[in-house]
Structures are given as structure tokens and as C-alpha cells.
Amino acid sequence: MEITAELVRGAVEIERTETGVRPHRLPEWARRQADAQLELVEAQPAGVRIGFRSAATRVTLAARAERFGYVGVPLRAPGVFDVLVDGELVASASLSSAVQILRDLTTGEITRSEAEPEELTFELGVSGGVERMVEIWLPYSESVELISIDADEPLAPAHRPAPTWVHYGSSISQGSNAASAATIWTAVAARLGGVELTNLGFGGSALLDPFVARTIRDLPADLISVKVGINIVNADLMRRRAFAPALHGFLDVIRDGHPDTPLLLVTPLWSPIFEHTPGPGAFDPDALSRGETRFVAAGDPAEVRSGKLDLATIRADIDRVVHDRSASDPNLFQLDGMALYGASDAQSHPLPDDLHPDAATHRLLGERFAEEVFGVEGAIPTTR
Known part of the structure; x- marks a missing residue:
């Protein structure tokens, strides 16, 4: 057929x-x-x-x-x-x-x-x-x-009569290190939340591209989430002066097509190598010599003072963007990525390559997102 x-x-x-x-x-x-x-x-x-x-x-x-x-x-x-x-x-x-x-x-x-x-x-x-x-x-x-x-x-x-969730994010949202297709954290969260998923998680590429914002603008959506930060840092793509305006612009374009749709900004998960060290990211050569894949941050922490971005700075700037927009956008919400995966999770759920969660952690992320967002006391329980 x-x-x-x-x-x-x-x-x-x-x-x-x-x-x-x-x-x-x-x-x-x-x-x-x-x-x-x-x-x-x-x-x-x-x-x-x-x-x-x-x-x-x-x-x-x-x-x-x-x-x-x-x-x-x-x-x-x-x-x-x-x-x-x-x-x-x-x-x-x-x-x-x-x-x-x-x-x-x-x-x-x-x-x-x-x-x-x-x-x-x-x-x-x-x-x-x-x-x-x-x-x-x-x-x-x-x-x-x-x-x-x-x-x-x-x-x-057959299509289920369920709300549509459009999610934008990085390789973690795409699925890196998940066990299989339906066990990515976004897929787990969608099933638990009873929503239809459109996954715009792009490995290495959650970079606030305007054409992605226009794509989201034109898609049907009952909930939109934007999880951004890690690729901005590990690509060493922009400086602090550019990040907040780029994020504002990305959200402005989405709002052109979805003026009242619940829009959730998700800050980065905890990532030890990039918390206080800027990019670029790189393969760890010592690990490669052992036949392993691990990542390192190749930037200098001192460069943050001159405008390079680490994850701590990204989170502070997302907070500021949400604060600046919230008075005129009552349907804009924020979720702290550290509530999904924080420093306290590293011992029980270590990142095997120092960057991406493993299969068990994908399940944990999905369960936590569903509770934080779709649960009775979640950020946007009306989408359930």
C-alpha cells in the first residue's frame, strides 16, 4: 500500500x-x-x-x-x-x-x-x-x-482529536541518546500530556533562525514551546548583545501567527561543561582515542565578561526577555530547565557524553515536563 x-x-x-x-x-x-x-x-x-x-x-x-x-x-x-x-x-x-x-x-x-x-x-x-x-x-x-x-x-x-504541541529545541529535543523513537523525552511528554507532537528539535541547530520562526508561525498549534540556549553557546554563534534581541525577534514572528496561543520559553538544562564556560563545543580528543564520544567546552571562562555566552548568562537573559514581554503577553510562560534536569540530578542520571541525557534520563525529562506543563498544577494545564 x-x-x-x-x-x-x-x-x-x-x-x-x-x-x-x-x-x-x-x-x-x-x-x-x-x-x-x-x-x-x-x-x-x-x-x-x-x-x-x-x-x-x-x-x-x-x-x-x-x-x-x-x-x-x-x-x-x-x-x-x-x-x-x-x-x-x-x-x-x-x-x-x-x-x-x-x-x-x-x-x-x-x-x-x-x-x-x-x-x-x-x-x-x-x-x-x-x-x-x-x-x-x-x-x-x-x-x-x-x-x-x-x-x-x-x-x-486516523488522527486523534487532541491539542497540537509544537516544540522547538536542540539535539536533546530531537532525541540524542534516547533508546528509540517513541522514548525521546518530547514523545514521552506528549503521550503523558495527551497532545499531538510536532517536534522541531534540530541537533546542533536551535539557533533562532528566522525561517524556523516563520515555519512555527504558519503551523497549527494549541501550545508552542521554545527551548533555546545550549546550541547558541556550543556553536559560539553570537554575543550577549545579539542574543536577547534575536530571541525577541523569534518570538515576535511566532506571535504574528499565534497572537494568543500559549507560548512557553524553556531555559537550558544543566550542562556542566557549559555552565560557566563559553563555546565552541568540540569532541574530546582523549575520549576519541579510546573509541568514546564525549564533548568539551573549548572557550575561556574569562571571555564571558567581554560578551561571550555561557548557560548561566543565557538563563539570565531569557528571564529578562520574559519579564519585558509578560506585561503585554499574558499567554507567555516560562519553565526553568533546571527543574527538568539540574545539578542535583548528575549523580543519579549522569550525562554519558557530558552533554546529552541517556535513555533513562529522557524518560525522566518527559515525565517532569508533562507534570510541570500539562499537569493539574502545570504551567498550561488547559492543553490537556
Whole structure:
């Protein structure tokens, strides 16, 4: 069966290819304005899922993946597809092969392999004859071309009548180090909050790009959250003079399309290497020599006095932006990222690469966000 746009949820745009469809998290006009890094990660379908109602007991998906990596850096594990039936995880699988794209950090040279589409068959673990809601969540760490889907019973597109949550963030929001597609913290929070997720978490690329603000402006949304700061610091992208005006501008554009929609600003999670040290971020060469991936902050803490940004400064400036706007924007809210992951969590939930949470911490983040935002006493309980 051909995969149509009606079956795909959480994507901003569907690209028709020669053999199938490719979900995107930015529209084509915005992709033309993006750099190579953002072009790469927006095509990785974090939060995107195939959704349908069916009495099927078995589903087969044909797909082809593209996986990106760096020469000399340990490769990520293959992305994981998750299957949920009526909201419960019943099966997971990965494609055994993929188009492999490798970049040499010393020369900039990129090599590309080829791969054929592959089939994944999922046993849904249910008896036939009863129609259920089935979702296939697509991997967050690899681009996926969807070829076809077949089942042992007819399937029909289905969308839950739930509020839509549009979230903008960094690689942590996209899913880095989560166990699988449906266990990213944003996916966990969406299920607990009873909302439909559009995940605009872009690895290394939550940089307040104006075209992303215009994309959010034009999307349907009942709640919008903007989690920003870590990529501004680790990319060493701007100085303090530029950050607050850029954030104001980003929010102004969103408000052009969503003047009254609840809008939540989330400050950065605790990150030990960048709390009081500016970027740029870099791979830890000693760890690479041991076959590990870890990150370091390569800036000088003394440079914060001259305008470079660390996370402590980012949080203070977000506080100021919220204060300056709140009198005229009663639907603007703020969530302290340290309430999701703070210094006190480091012992029980250490960051394995000194930057990204592990699988258990993703679950913790999702649970805490759902409680802080969607709970009875949360920041925006009306979206539940």
C-alpha cells in the first residue's frame, strides 16, 4: 500500500521521491535557507509517525534509511522504529542496512554508500477482529524514505482529536541518546500530556533562525514551546548583545501567527561543561582515542565578561526577555530547565557524553515536563 500524507503525522512536509515519500520537519522554502547541518537533521524524522486504525495483527513497512557520521568518530547505533498500539509500545526494530554518509573532519570530504529498501515486519501482539490505533514512530537519528506499508487487515488514516504541541529545541529535543523513537523525552511528554507532537528539535541547530520562526508561525498549534540556549553557546554563534534581541525577534514572528496561543520559553538544562564556560563545543580528543564520544567546552571562562555566552548568562537573559514581554503577553510562560534536569540530578542520571541525557534520563525529562506543563498544577494545564 502506498504511504500517503494522510498516514503521516508530525511532519511539516512530505517530499515525493521516485520510490516513496520522505518526511521533512521544515518546508522546502525553509530548507533552501538552511545550512548543511540543519538540512541533515530536519530530514531525520524525530517525532514523526505513521498512524492508522486497523484490526491487523501484523504490519510490514518497507523503507530505506540514510545514516550520517564522521570519519574517526564512533558511529551511532542504527535508528529504532517503535510500534505503539493504543499508546502501548509493542514492538521495535531497526533496518539492517542504510545509505552511509561519512564526512572527514580534516578534509571536509564526504563519501556516500548505496543501499536497497528493506522490509520490517511487526507483530502487533493483539488478537484480530478489534480495530485499534496503531502508530509507527520513525527513528530520530537517520533520514528515512518510506516505500510502502502492508497489513493482514485493511488500515485507514486516523488522527486523534487532541491539542497540537509544537516544540522547538536542540539535539536533546530531537532525541540524542534516547533508546528509540517513541522514548525521546518530547514523545514521552506528549503521550503523558495527551497532545499531538510536532517536534522541531534540530541537533546542533536551535539557533533562532528566522525561517524556523516563520515555519512555527504558519503551523497549527494549541501550545508552542521554545527551548533555546545550549546550541547558541556550543556553536559560539553570537554575543550577549545579539542574543536577547534575536530571541525577541523569534518570538515576535511566532506571535504574528499565534497572537494568543500559549507560548512557553524553556531555559537550558544543566550542562556542566557549559555552565560557566563559553563555546565552541568540540569532541574530546582523549575520549576519541579510546573509541568514546564525549564533548568539551573549548572557550575561556574569562571571555564571558567581554560578551561571550555561557548557560548561566543565557538563563539570565531569557528571564529578562520574559519579564519585558509578560506585561503585554499574558499567554507567555516560562519553565526553568533546571527543574527538568539540574545539578542535583548528575549523580543519579549522569550525562554519558557530558552533554546529552541517556535513555533513562529522557524518560525522566518527559515525565517532569508533562507534570510541570500539562499537569493539574502545570504551567498550561488547559492543553490537556
